[in-house]
Amino acid sequence: MEIDHTPRILVVDDEARIREACKMVLQECGYEVSLASDGFQALGHIPAEHFDIILLDLMMPGMSGFDALAKIKALDPDTVVIVITGYATLEHSVDAMKKGAFDFIPKPFTPDHLRVTVAKAIEYTRALWDIADTRSRLRTMVNHIADGVLCTNQQNKVALANPAFLRMIGCPVESMIGRDIDEFVALPPLREMIARAQGLPESEFSELTEEICLAGPDRPEGLTLGVRCAPFRDRNGRNLGVITVVHDITALKQMDRLKSQFVSTVSHEIQSPMNSVQMQLQVILDGLAGEVTEKQRAILLRASEKIGNLSRLAAELLDLARIESRLITLEREPLDLAAVIRDQVVFHQPRAEAQAVRLEHDLPEGLPPLLANRQNLEEVLSNLITNAIKYSPEGGRVTVSAFAQDDYLCIRVVDTGLGIPAEELNAIFQQFYRVKDEKTRYIQGTGLGLAIVKSIVESHQGRIMVESQPGKGSTFTVFLPRLQA
Ligand code: ADP
Numbered sequence: 491m492e493i494d495h496t497p498r499i500l501v502v503d504d505e506a507r508i509r510e511a512c513k514m515v516l517q518e519c520g521y522e523v524s525l526a527s528d529g530f531q532a533l534g535h536i537p538a539e540h541f542d543i544i545l546l547d548l549m550m551p552g553m554s555g556f557d558a559l560a561k562i563k564a565l566d567p568d569t570v571v572i573v574i575t576g577y578a579t580l581e582h583s584v585d586a587m588k589k590g591a592f593d594f595i596p597k598p599f600t601p602d603h604l605r606v607t608v609a610k611a612i613e614y615t616r617a618l619w620d621i622a623d624t625r626s627r628l629r630t631m632v633n634h635i636a637d638g639v640l641c642t643n644q645q646n647k648v649a650l651a652n653p654a655f656l657r658m659i660g661c662p663v664e665s666m667i668g669r670d671i672d673e674f675v676a677l678p679p680l681r682e683m684i685a686r687a688q689g690l691p692e693s694e695f696s697e698l699t700e701e702i703c704l705a706g707p708d709r710p711e712g713l714t715l716g717v718r719c720a721p722f723r724d725r726n727g728r729n730l731g732v733i734t735v736v737h738d739i740t741a742l743k744q745m746d747r748l749k750s751q752f753v754s755t756v757s758h759e760i761q762s763p764m765n766s767v768q769m770q771l772q773v774i775l776d777g778l779a780g781e782v783t784e785k786q787r788a789i790l791l792r793a794s795e796k797i798g799n800l801s802r803l804a805a806e807l808l809d810l811a812r813i814e815s816r817l818i819t820l821e822r823e824p825l826d827l828a829a830v831i832r833d834q835v836v837f838h839q840p841r842a843e844a845q846a847v848r849l850e851h852d853l854p855e856g857l858p859p860l861l862a863n864r865q866n867l868e869e870v871l872s873n874l875i876t877n878a879i880k881y882s883p884e885g886g887r888v889t890v891s892a893f894a895q896d897d898y899l900c901i902r903v904v905d906t907g908l909g910i911p912a913e914e915l916n917a918i919f920q921q922f923y924r925v926k927d928e929k930t931r932y933i934q935g936t937g938l939g940l941a942i943v944k945s946i947v948e949s950h951q952g953r954i955m956v957e958s959q960p961g962k963g964s965t966f967t968v969f970l971p972r973l974q975a
Contacts, residue, residue, distance in 0.1 A: 496522045497521045497542045497543065497612050497615075498521070498522045498524070498540070498541050499516055499523050499543045499608065500523075500524045500525070500532060500535060500541040500543075500544045500545070501516075501525050501544075501545045502531070502532040502545065502546045502547060502550070503527070503547040503550070504527055504550045505547075506527070508547070508597075509527070510525075511601075512545060513525060515601040515604055515605060516604070516605075519605055519608070519609075521608070528551065528553060529550060529555070529557060529558030529561070530553055532546070533561055533562070536562060536566050536569075537566050540566060540568070541566075541569050542570065542612065543569070543570050543571075543608060543611050543612065543615070544569055544570070544571045545572050545608075546558060546559060546571055546574065546591075547574045548573050548574065548576075548586065549576055555586075556585065556586070556589060559571055559573065559590065559591060560590075563590040570615050571591045571592060572592055572593045572594065572595060572607055573591045573594045574594070574595050574599075575594055575597065576596075576597040582594075593610070593611060632652045633652050635654065637654060637738075638652060638654045638655030638656075638659070638715075638735070638736035638737075638738075639651070639652045639655055639735055639736075640655050640671075640734040640736070641722075642671055642684055642732050642734070643730065644688065644729065644731055646685075647668055647669065647670055647671070648668065648670075648671055649667065649731065651667075654736075655734075655736055658713070658736055658738060659680075659704075677702065677704070679700070679702050680702060680717060680734070683700060683717060683719045683734075684732050684734060686698060686719070687719035687720060687734075688721060688729060688732050690721050690729070692721075692723065692727050696720070696861060697718050697719060698720075699717070699821075699822070700717050701716055702714075702715045702717050703715075712740070713738065713740050714739050714740045715736050715737065715739065717734060717735070717736050717737075718737075719733070719734045720732065720733055721733075753807055753808060757804035757805075757808050760804050764797050764800055764801055764804075765801075768797050771793060771794045771797070772794070774786075774790060775787065775790050775791070799934060802936060803936045806936045806938045822861050822863050823861070823864065824859035824861055825860045826857075826859065826860075827857055827859075827860045827892050828853040828854075828857050830867055830871065831851055831853060831890050831892055831901070832853070833868075834872060834875060835849055835850070835890055837872075838879065841876070842888065845879055845880075845882070845884065845886075846884040846886075847879050847882045847885075847887065847888055849875070849887075849888045849890075850887075850888070850889055850890075851889070851890045852890070853891065854893060857892055857893075857894060857899065858972055860899045862950055862970060866949075869942065869943075870968060871890070871901065871903075873939040873940065874890075874903040874943065875890060876939070877939060877940070877966075878904075878907065878966075880933055881907040881908045881933065881964070882906060882908070882963075883907065886906045887905070887906050888903065888906075888907075889902075889904045889905075890902070890903050894972060895969075897971055897972060898952070898969040898971060898972060899971075900969050900970075901967070901968040901970070902965060902966070902967045903966045904963065904964075904965045905963050905964055906962070906963040907963050908929050908960070908961070909959050909963055909964055910925055910956070910964055915958060918940050918956070919943075919954070920937075922938065923937050923941075947968055951971050952968060952969050952970040952971060953968075953969050955967045955969070
Protein backbone atom coordinates (compact mmCIF):
# COMPACT_ATOMS: atom_id res chain seq x y z
CA MET A 491 0.00 0.00 0.00
CA GLU A 492 1.35 3.42 -0.85
CA ILE A 493 0.20 6.85 0.22
CA ASP A 494 -1.52 7.45 -3.08
CA HIS A 495 -4.27 9.46 -1.34
CA THR A 496 -4.01 12.96 0.08
CA PRO A 497 -2.06 12.58 3.33
CA ARG A 498 -4.37 12.75 6.36
CA ILE A 499 -3.22 14.60 9.45
CA LEU A 500 -4.79 14.91 12.92
CA VAL A 501 -3.76 17.87 15.09
CA VAL A 502 -4.29 17.26 18.84
CA ASP A 503 -3.81 20.37 20.97
CA ASP A 504 -5.84 21.98 23.75
CA GLU A 505 -5.01 25.50 22.48
CA ALA A 506 -7.54 26.40 19.78
CA ARG A 507 -5.18 29.06 18.41
CA ILE A 508 -2.44 26.49 17.72
CA ARG A 509 -4.89 23.93 16.31
CA GLU A 510 -6.31 26.43 13.86
CA ALA A 511 -2.90 27.80 12.86
CA CYS A 512 -1.63 24.27 12.15
CA LYS A 513 -4.76 23.49 10.17
CA MET A 514 -4.32 26.57 7.99
CA VAL A 515 -0.65 25.92 7.24
CA LEU A 516 -1.15 22.20 6.54
CA GLN A 517 -4.26 22.67 4.41
CA GLU A 518 -2.30 25.14 2.32
CA CYS A 519 0.21 22.32 1.70
CA GLY A 520 -2.64 20.21 0.32
CA TYR A 521 -3.11 17.83 3.30
CA GLU A 522 -6.44 16.77 4.73
CA VAL A 523 -6.55 18.02 8.33
CA SER A 524 -8.76 16.98 11.31
CA LEU A 525 -8.62 18.52 14.78
CA ALA A 526 -8.97 17.23 18.37
CA SER A 527 -8.73 19.27 21.55
CA ASP A 528 -7.53 16.48 23.84
CA GLY A 529 -6.36 12.85 24.03
CA PHE A 530 -9.87 11.43 24.52
CA GLN A 531 -11.20 13.17 21.44
CA ALA A 532 -8.18 12.02 19.44
CA LEU A 533 -8.62 8.38 20.48
CA GLY A 534 -12.29 8.63 19.54
CA HIS A 535 -11.19 8.85 15.87
CA ILE A 536 -8.88 5.83 16.02
CA PRO A 537 -8.78 3.09 14.78
CA ALA A 538 -11.90 3.67 12.66
CA GLU A 539 -9.97 6.37 10.84
CA HIS A 540 -6.33 6.09 9.82
CA PHE A 541 -4.16 9.19 10.00
CA ASP A 542 -0.84 9.19 8.23
CA ILE A 543 0.45 11.73 10.74
CA ILE A 544 -0.73 12.85 14.18
CA LEU A 545 0.63 16.11 15.64
CA LEU A 546 0.28 15.66 19.39
CA ASP A 547 0.69 18.26 22.10
CA LEU A 548 2.42 16.74 25.14
CA MET A 549 0.95 19.09 27.74
CA MET A 550 -2.81 18.76 27.75
CA PRO A 551 -5.34 18.68 30.56
CA GLY A 552 -6.96 15.30 31.20
CA MET A 553 -5.04 12.58 29.43
CA SER A 554 -1.35 13.48 29.14
CA GLY A 555 0.27 13.57 25.73
CA PHE A 556 2.52 10.66 26.72
CA ASP A 557 -0.48 8.45 27.57
CA ALA A 558 -2.22 9.46 24.37
CA LEU A 559 0.95 8.64 22.40
CA ALA A 560 1.18 5.11 23.87
CA LYS A 561 -2.51 4.45 23.17
CA ILE A 562 -2.36 5.79 19.62
CA LYS A 563 0.66 3.58 18.85
CA ALA A 564 -1.14 0.56 20.31
CA LEU A 565 -4.29 1.19 18.26
CA ASP A 566 -2.64 2.16 14.98
CA PRO A 567 1.08 1.34 14.87
CA ASP A 568 1.40 2.64 11.31
CA THR A 569 0.60 6.20 12.29
CA VAL A 570 3.57 8.54 12.48
CA VAL A 571 3.35 10.75 15.59
CA ILE A 572 5.10 14.11 15.88
CA VAL A 573 4.95 15.60 19.37
CA ILE A 574 4.50 19.30 19.98
CA THR A 575 6.12 20.35 23.18
CA GLY A 576 6.60 23.52 25.14
CA TYR A 577 9.36 21.80 27.05
CA ALA A 578 11.81 21.01 24.32
CA THR A 579 14.19 19.45 26.75
CA LEU A 580 16.31 16.55 25.64
CA GLU A 581 14.74 14.41 28.34
CA HIS A 582 11.19 14.97 27.09
CA SER A 583 12.11 14.43 23.48
CA VAL A 584 13.99 11.21 24.22
CA ASP A 585 11.03 9.98 26.27
CA ALA A 586 8.61 10.74 23.46
CA MET A 587 10.86 9.03 20.89
CA LYS A 588 11.10 5.97 23.15
CA LYS A 589 7.33 5.76 23.22
CA GLY A 590 7.28 5.73 19.43
CA ALA A 591 7.21 9.39 18.34
CA PHE A 592 8.92 10.03 15.03
CA ASP A 593 10.00 13.62 15.72
CA PHE A 594 9.15 16.64 17.86
CA ILE A 595 8.43 20.31 17.27
CA PRO A 596 9.25 22.73 20.12
CA LYS A 597 6.79 25.52 20.84
CA PRO A 598 6.74 28.23 19.61
CA PHE A 599 7.31 27.10 16.06
CA THR A 600 7.13 28.84 12.72
CA PRO A 601 4.89 27.70 9.83
CA ASP A 602 8.05 26.77 7.94
CA HIS A 603 9.29 24.54 10.73
CA LEU A 604 5.94 22.78 10.79
CA ARG A 605 5.88 22.31 7.01
CA VAL A 606 9.43 20.89 6.89
CA THR A 607 8.87 18.47 9.81
CA VAL A 608 5.58 17.17 8.39
CA ALA A 609 7.02 16.83 4.86
CA LYS A 610 9.93 14.80 6.26
CA ALA A 611 7.53 12.50 8.12
CA ILE A 612 5.45 11.95 4.99
CA GLU A 613 8.55 11.10 2.99
CA TYR A 614 9.54 8.61 5.68
CA THR A 615 6.07 7.04 5.68
CA ARG A 616 6.17 6.70 1.91
CA ALA A 617 9.57 4.99 2.06
CA LEU A 618 8.24 2.57 4.70
CA TRP A 619 5.23 1.67 2.60
CA ASP A 620 7.45 1.20 -0.43
CA ILE A 621 9.66 -1.23 1.45
CA ALA A 622 6.64 -3.11 2.79
CA ASP A 623 5.20 -3.26 -0.74
CA THR A 624 8.37 -4.57 -2.27
CA ARG A 625 8.75 -7.18 0.47
CA SER A 626 5.24 -8.40 0.06
CA ARG A 627 5.53 -8.52 -3.74
CA LEU A 628 8.78 -10.47 -3.50
CA ARG A 629 7.37 -12.85 -0.90
CA THR A 630 4.31 -13.60 -3.04
CA MET A 631 6.49 -14.13 -6.08
CA VAL A 632 8.95 -16.43 -4.33
CA ASN A 633 6.19 -18.42 -2.66
CA HIS A 634 4.30 -19.00 -5.87
CA ILE A 635 6.98 -19.83 -8.40
CA ALA A 636 7.39 -23.44 -9.39
CA ASP A 637 11.16 -23.40 -8.82
CA GLY A 638 12.53 -24.07 -5.36
CA VAL A 639 14.27 -21.10 -3.74
CA LEU A 640 16.49 -21.30 -0.68
CA CYS A 641 18.37 -18.42 0.87
CA THR A 642 21.04 -19.15 3.47
CA ASN A 643 23.27 -16.77 5.40
CA GLN A 644 27.00 -16.99 6.11
CA GLN A 645 26.38 -19.29 9.07
CA ASN A 646 24.43 -21.71 6.84
CA LYS A 647 21.18 -20.74 8.53
CA VAL A 648 18.01 -20.55 6.46
CA ALA A 649 16.71 -17.06 5.79
CA LEU A 650 14.06 -18.20 3.32
CA ALA A 651 12.84 -21.52 1.89
CA ASN A 652 9.82 -21.42 -0.41
CA PRO A 653 7.16 -24.18 -0.51
CA ALA A 654 8.45 -25.52 -3.85
CA PHE A 655 11.91 -26.03 -2.37
CA LEU A 656 10.58 -27.84 0.69
CA ARG A 657 8.43 -30.07 -1.52
CA MET A 658 11.31 -30.95 -3.85
CA ILE A 659 13.67 -31.99 -1.10
CA GLY A 660 10.86 -33.84 0.67
CA CYS A 661 10.86 -31.68 3.76
CA PRO A 662 7.71 -31.37 5.91
CA VAL A 663 6.25 -27.87 5.62
CA GLU A 664 7.10 -26.10 8.83
CA SER A 665 9.12 -23.05 9.59
CA MET A 666 12.75 -23.52 8.61
CA ILE A 667 13.73 -19.92 9.14
CA GLY A 668 16.79 -19.62 11.37
CA ARG A 669 17.56 -23.34 11.31
CA ASP A 670 20.83 -24.79 10.14
CA ILE A 671 20.51 -26.31 6.65
CA ASP A 672 22.39 -29.38 7.84
CA GLU A 673 19.44 -30.12 10.10
CA PHE A 674 16.96 -30.70 7.31
CA VAL A 675 18.69 -30.83 3.94
CA ALA A 676 19.69 -34.48 3.83
CA LEU A 677 21.44 -33.96 0.53
CA PRO A 678 25.23 -33.88 0.85
CA PRO A 679 25.82 -32.67 -2.76
CA LEU A 680 23.51 -29.67 -2.22
CA ARG A 681 25.09 -28.74 1.10
CA GLU A 682 28.50 -29.05 -0.48
CA MET A 683 27.47 -26.78 -3.39
CA ILE A 684 26.16 -24.12 -1.01
CA ALA A 685 29.44 -24.22 0.92
CA ARG A 686 31.43 -23.85 -2.31
CA ALA A 687 29.23 -20.94 -3.47
CA GLN A 688 29.77 -19.25 -0.12
CA GLY A 689 33.51 -19.53 -0.71
CA LEU A 690 33.47 -18.07 -4.24
CA PRO A 691 35.82 -15.10 -4.59
CA GLU A 692 34.06 -11.91 -3.62
CA SER A 693 35.11 -9.93 -6.64
CA GLU A 694 33.53 -12.31 -9.13
CA PHE A 695 30.11 -12.64 -10.60
CA SER A 696 29.75 -16.38 -10.62
CA GLU A 697 27.35 -19.16 -10.01
CA LEU A 698 27.60 -22.91 -9.67
CA THR A 699 25.34 -25.17 -11.70
CA GLU A 700 24.90 -28.85 -11.19
CA GLU A 701 22.46 -31.66 -11.63
CA ILE A 702 21.53 -33.58 -8.53
CA CYS A 703 19.63 -36.87 -8.59
CA LEU A 704 17.34 -37.75 -5.74
CA ALA A 705 16.15 -41.26 -5.19
CA GLY A 706 14.70 -42.88 -2.15
CA PRO A 707 12.08 -45.30 -0.90
CA ASP A 708 9.41 -42.59 -1.18
CA ARG A 709 10.55 -41.63 -4.71
CA PRO A 710 11.10 -44.87 -6.62
CA GLU A 711 11.04 -43.08 -9.98
CA GLY A 712 13.74 -40.61 -8.88
CA LEU A 713 14.00 -36.84 -9.31
CA THR A 714 16.58 -34.90 -11.27
CA LEU A 715 17.13 -31.37 -10.03
CA GLY A 716 18.98 -28.63 -11.87
CA VAL A 717 20.58 -26.61 -9.06
CA ARG A 718 22.11 -23.13 -9.29
CA CYS A 719 23.90 -21.52 -6.37
CA ALA A 720 25.06 -17.91 -6.37
CA PRO A 721 26.42 -15.85 -3.49
CA PHE A 722 24.74 -12.50 -2.79
CA ARG A 723 26.71 -9.55 -1.56
CA ASP A 724 26.48 -6.33 0.38
CA ARG A 725 27.27 -2.93 -1.10
CA ASN A 726 30.97 -3.46 -0.50
CA GLY A 727 30.94 -6.75 -2.38
CA ARG A 728 31.21 -8.97 0.73
CA ASN A 729 29.43 -12.35 0.58
CA LEU A 730 26.36 -12.32 2.81
CA GLY A 731 25.02 -15.74 1.94
CA VAL A 732 23.87 -17.93 -0.91
CA ILE A 733 20.73 -18.05 -3.05
CA THR A 734 19.96 -21.53 -4.32
CA VAL A 735 17.43 -22.05 -7.11
CA VAL A 736 16.28 -25.58 -7.80
CA HIS A 737 14.51 -26.53 -11.00
CA ASP A 738 12.86 -29.93 -11.35
CA ILE A 739 14.18 -31.26 -14.68
CA THR A 740 13.02 -34.86 -14.28
CA ALA A 741 10.45 -34.65 -17.09
CA LEU A 742 12.88 -32.77 -19.32
CA LYS A 743 15.51 -35.42 -18.76
CA GLN A 744 13.10 -38.22 -19.57
CA MET A 745 11.91 -36.50 -22.73
CA ASP A 746 15.46 -35.80 -23.67
CA ARG A 747 16.43 -39.42 -23.27
CA LEU A 748 13.50 -40.46 -25.43
CA LYS A 749 14.35 -37.85 -28.05
CA SER A 750 18.01 -38.83 -28.14
CA GLN A 751 17.07 -42.49 -28.41
CA PHE A 752 14.67 -41.68 -31.22
CA VAL A 753 17.12 -39.48 -33.08
CA SER A 754 19.99 -41.93 -32.76
CA THR A 755 17.81 -44.84 -33.82
CA VAL A 756 16.52 -42.94 -36.85
CA SER A 757 19.91 -41.60 -37.87
CA HIS A 758 21.43 -45.00 -37.43
CA GLU A 759 18.67 -46.55 -39.51
CA ILE A 760 19.31 -43.93 -42.19
CA GLN A 761 23.06 -43.95 -41.99
CA SER A 762 23.70 -47.68 -42.49
CA PRO A 763 21.72 -48.04 -45.72
CA MET A 764 23.21 -44.76 -46.94
CA ASN A 765 26.71 -46.02 -46.29
CA SER A 766 26.00 -49.19 -48.17
CA VAL A 767 24.49 -47.24 -51.12
CA GLN A 768 27.56 -45.00 -51.06
CA MET A 769 29.85 -48.04 -51.13
CA GLN A 770 27.99 -49.62 -54.00
CA LEU A 771 28.13 -46.38 -55.98
CA GLN A 772 31.84 -46.29 -55.35
CA VAL A 773 32.21 -49.85 -56.63
CA ILE A 774 30.53 -48.83 -59.90
CA LEU A 775 32.51 -45.57 -60.08
CA ASP A 776 35.75 -47.50 -59.63
CA GLY A 777 34.82 -49.55 -62.69
CA LEU A 778 34.59 -52.83 -60.79
CA ALA A 779 31.15 -53.56 -62.21
CA GLY A 780 32.10 -52.85 -65.79
CA GLU A 781 33.06 -49.81 -67.78
CA VAL A 782 31.37 -46.51 -66.90
CA THR A 783 30.70 -43.86 -69.52
CA GLU A 784 31.39 -40.17 -68.76
CA LYS A 785 27.67 -39.45 -68.62
CA GLN A 786 27.05 -42.32 -66.18
CA ARG A 787 29.98 -41.15 -64.05
CA ALA A 788 28.53 -37.63 -63.83
CA ILE A 789 25.14 -38.98 -62.72
CA LEU A 790 26.71 -41.33 -60.15
CA LEU A 791 28.88 -38.54 -58.74
CA ARG A 792 25.82 -36.32 -58.24
CA ALA A 793 23.99 -39.18 -56.52
CA SER A 794 27.00 -39.80 -54.30
CA GLU A 795 27.15 -36.11 -53.35
CA LYS A 796 23.48 -36.13 -52.33
CA ILE A 797 24.03 -39.21 -50.21
CA GLY A 798 26.99 -37.41 -48.59
CA ASN A 799 24.73 -34.45 -47.71
CA LEU A 800 22.17 -36.75 -46.12
CA SER A 801 24.91 -38.35 -44.02
CA ARG A 802 26.03 -34.91 -42.80
CA LEU A 803 22.45 -34.02 -41.90
CA ALA A 804 22.13 -37.19 -39.82
CA ALA A 805 25.44 -36.38 -38.10
CA GLU A 806 24.37 -32.78 -37.29
CA LEU A 807 21.03 -33.99 -35.95
CA LEU A 808 22.93 -36.25 -33.60
CA ASP A 809 25.09 -33.26 -32.67
CA LEU A 810 22.09 -31.07 -31.85
CA ALA A 811 20.46 -33.75 -29.71
CA ARG A 812 23.74 -34.27 -27.89
CA ILE A 813 24.28 -30.52 -27.32
CA GLU A 814 20.73 -29.84 -26.17
CA SER A 815 20.87 -32.61 -23.62
CA ARG A 816 24.14 -31.30 -22.23
CA LEU A 817 22.98 -27.69 -22.13
CA ILE A 818 20.65 -28.18 -19.19
CA THR A 819 23.56 -27.77 -16.83
CA LEU A 820 27.14 -27.10 -17.71
CA GLU A 821 30.53 -26.82 -16.16
CA ARG A 822 31.83 -23.31 -16.77
CA GLU A 823 35.30 -21.94 -16.28
CA PRO A 824 36.94 -18.54 -16.65
CA LEU A 825 38.28 -18.45 -20.23
CA ASP A 826 40.72 -16.27 -22.10
CA LEU A 827 38.40 -15.29 -24.93
CA ALA A 828 41.14 -13.77 -27.08
CA ALA A 829 43.17 -17.00 -26.95
CA VAL A 830 40.15 -19.12 -27.91
CA ILE A 831 39.44 -16.80 -30.87
CA ARG A 832 43.07 -16.88 -32.04
CA ASP A 833 43.01 -20.71 -32.02
CA GLN A 834 39.77 -20.82 -33.97
CA VAL A 835 41.08 -18.40 -36.59
CA VAL A 836 44.19 -20.55 -37.07
CA PHE A 837 42.03 -23.67 -37.27
CA HIS A 838 39.78 -22.27 -40.02
CA GLN A 839 42.58 -20.66 -42.02
CA PRO A 840 43.00 -23.57 -44.52
CA ARG A 841 39.31 -23.46 -45.43
CA ALA A 842 39.40 -19.68 -45.85
CA GLU A 843 42.48 -19.93 -48.07
CA ALA A 844 40.86 -22.64 -50.16
CA GLN A 845 38.03 -20.19 -50.85
CA ALA A 846 40.35 -17.19 -51.29
CA VAL A 847 38.80 -15.44 -48.29
CA ARG A 848 40.95 -13.37 -45.94
CA LEU A 849 40.32 -14.50 -42.34
CA GLU A 850 41.75 -12.34 -39.54
CA HIS A 851 41.17 -11.30 -35.95
CA ASP A 852 41.12 -7.94 -34.25
CA LEU A 853 41.56 -8.37 -30.47
CA PRO A 854 42.21 -5.71 -27.83
CA GLU A 855 44.74 -6.20 -25.05
CA GLY A 856 43.61 -7.11 -21.54
CA LEU A 857 40.11 -8.50 -22.16
CA PRO A 858 38.64 -9.69 -18.82
CA PRO A 859 38.00 -13.44 -18.45
CA LEU A 860 34.76 -14.95 -19.69
CA LEU A 861 32.80 -17.48 -17.63
CA ALA A 862 31.73 -20.12 -20.15
CA ASN A 863 31.95 -23.72 -21.22
CA ARG A 864 35.04 -24.07 -23.43
CA GLN A 865 33.67 -26.64 -25.85
CA ASN A 866 30.47 -24.64 -26.32
CA LEU A 867 32.34 -21.41 -26.92
CA GLU A 868 34.48 -23.12 -29.56
CA GLU A 869 31.34 -24.47 -31.18
CA VAL A 870 29.79 -20.97 -31.37
CA LEU A 871 32.92 -19.48 -32.92
CA SER A 872 33.39 -22.38 -35.29
CA ASN A 873 29.83 -22.15 -36.63
CA LEU A 874 29.94 -18.38 -37.09
CA ILE A 875 33.35 -18.42 -38.77
CA THR A 876 32.43 -21.35 -41.04
CA ASN A 877 29.27 -19.55 -42.15
CA ALA A 878 31.12 -16.28 -42.73
CA ILE A 879 33.61 -18.08 -45.00
CA LYS A 880 30.98 -20.29 -46.63
CA TYR A 881 28.71 -17.39 -47.59
CA SER A 882 31.53 -15.15 -48.88
CA PRO A 883 32.54 -15.02 -52.53
CA GLU A 884 36.21 -15.23 -53.53
CA GLY A 885 38.21 -12.21 -52.39
CA GLY A 886 35.97 -11.69 -49.35
CA ARG A 887 37.18 -10.81 -45.89
CA VAL A 888 36.14 -12.19 -42.49
CA THR A 889 37.13 -10.44 -39.25
CA VAL A 890 36.60 -11.90 -35.78
CA SER A 891 36.81 -9.41 -32.94
CA ALA A 892 36.00 -9.24 -29.22
CA PHE A 893 35.37 -6.36 -26.86
CA ALA A 894 33.86 -5.56 -23.47
CA GLN A 895 30.62 -3.58 -23.33
CA ASP A 896 28.85 -2.83 -20.03
CA ASP A 897 28.24 -6.15 -18.27
CA TYR A 898 28.98 -8.17 -21.39
CA LEU A 899 31.87 -9.55 -23.35
CA CYS A 900 31.06 -9.45 -27.04
CA ILE A 901 32.24 -11.55 -29.94
CA ARG A 902 31.75 -10.13 -33.42
CA VAL A 903 32.14 -11.95 -36.72
CA VAL A 904 31.98 -9.60 -39.71
CA ASP A 905 32.04 -10.75 -43.32
CA THR A 906 31.86 -9.04 -46.69
CA GLY A 907 29.79 -11.88 -48.13
CA LEU A 908 26.37 -12.45 -49.67
CA GLY A 909 24.37 -10.91 -46.80
CA ILE A 910 20.87 -11.95 -45.70
CA PRO A 911 17.57 -10.33 -46.77
CA ALA A 912 16.00 -8.31 -43.90
CA GLU A 913 12.82 -10.42 -43.83
CA GLU A 914 14.83 -13.60 -43.22
CA LEU A 915 17.01 -12.27 -40.38
CA ASN A 916 14.85 -13.66 -37.59
CA ALA A 917 14.21 -17.00 -39.23
CA ILE A 918 17.83 -18.03 -39.75
CA PHE A 919 18.15 -19.08 -36.09
CA GLN A 920 15.37 -21.66 -36.43
CA GLN A 921 16.29 -25.31 -36.88
CA PHE A 922 16.59 -26.33 -40.55
CA TYR A 923 15.98 -22.81 -41.87
CA ARG A 924 18.10 -21.88 -44.88
CA VAL A 925 17.90 -18.80 -47.08
CA LYS A 926 17.10 -20.00 -50.55
CA ASP A 927 18.13 -17.87 -53.48
CA GLU A 928 20.21 -18.12 -56.61
CA LYS A 929 23.50 -17.57 -54.78
CA THR A 930 22.99 -19.80 -51.72
CA ARG A 931 21.31 -22.76 -53.37
CA TYR A 932 24.66 -24.31 -54.34
CA ILE A 933 26.17 -23.86 -50.90
CA GLN A 934 25.86 -26.98 -48.77
CA GLY A 935 24.35 -26.80 -45.31
CA THR A 936 21.76 -28.28 -42.99
CA GLY A 937 20.25 -25.15 -41.42
CA LEU A 938 21.21 -26.37 -37.95
CA GLY A 939 24.40 -24.36 -37.25
CA LEU A 940 22.79 -21.13 -36.05
CA ALA A 941 20.16 -23.05 -34.03
CA ILE A 942 23.04 -24.72 -32.19
CA VAL A 943 24.76 -21.33 -31.70
CA LYS A 944 21.58 -19.74 -30.34
CA SER A 945 20.86 -22.50 -27.82
CA ILE A 946 24.44 -22.36 -26.53
CA VAL A 947 24.41 -18.56 -26.21
CA GLU A 948 21.06 -18.57 -24.40
CA SER A 949 22.16 -21.29 -22.00
CA HIS A 950 24.96 -18.87 -21.02
CA GLN A 951 22.38 -16.12 -20.33
CA GLY A 952 23.59 -14.30 -23.43
CA ARG A 953 22.05 -13.19 -26.69
CA ILE A 954 22.95 -13.08 -30.37
CA MET A 955 22.23 -10.32 -32.86
CA VAL A 956 22.65 -10.12 -36.61
CA GLU A 957 22.86 -7.16 -38.95
CA SER A 958 23.15 -7.68 -42.65
CA GLN A 959 22.93 -6.03 -46.04
CA PRO A 960 22.36 -8.25 -49.04
CA GLY A 961 25.35 -8.03 -51.34
CA LYS A 962 27.48 -6.22 -48.77
CA GLY A 963 27.93 -8.63 -45.87
CA SER A 964 26.77 -9.71 -42.41
CA THR A 965 27.74 -9.02 -38.81
CA PHE A 966 26.91 -11.51 -36.06
CA THR A 967 27.41 -10.24 -32.48
CA VAL A 968 27.24 -12.50 -29.43
CA PHE A 969 26.81 -10.91 -25.97
CA LEU A 970 27.88 -13.05 -23.01
CA PRO A 971 27.69 -11.90 -19.37
CA ARG A 972 31.16 -11.21 -18.00
CA LEU A 973 32.72 -11.92 -14.63
CA GLN A 974 32.09 -8.76 -12.64
CA ALA A 975 34.90 -6.89 -10.95
P1 ADP B 1 23.61 -23.74 -42.73
O1 ADP B 1 24.74 -22.82 -42.93
O2 ADP B 1 24.01 -25.13 -42.46
O3 ADP B 1 22.58 -23.63 -43.80
P2 ADP B 1 22.95 -22.16 -40.38
O4 ADP B 1 21.93 -22.43 -39.32
O5 ADP B 1 24.36 -22.02 -39.96
O6 ADP B 1 22.79 -23.32 -41.43
O7 ADP B 1 22.52 -20.85 -41.15
C1 ADP B 1 21.16 -20.67 -41.56
C2 ADP B 1 21.10 -19.80 -42.81
O8 ADP B 1 21.48 -18.46 -42.49
C3 ADP B 1 22.05 -20.22 -43.88
O9 ADP B 1 21.48 -21.20 -44.70
C4 ADP B 1 22.34 -18.94 -44.64
O10 ADP B 1 21.33 -18.73 -45.60
C5 ADP B 1 22.19 -17.87 -43.57
N1 ADP B 1 23.52 -17.43 -43.08
C6 ADP B 1 24.12 -17.78 -41.94
N2 ADP B 1 25.31 -17.14 -41.80
C7 ADP B 1 25.43 -16.33 -42.85
C8 ADP B 1 26.43 -15.39 -43.29
N3 ADP B 1 27.53 -15.15 -42.56
N4 ADP B 1 26.20 -14.74 -44.47
C9 ADP B 1 25.10 -14.95 -45.18
N5 ADP B 1 24.14 -15.83 -44.84
C10 ADP B 1 24.28 -16.50 -43.69
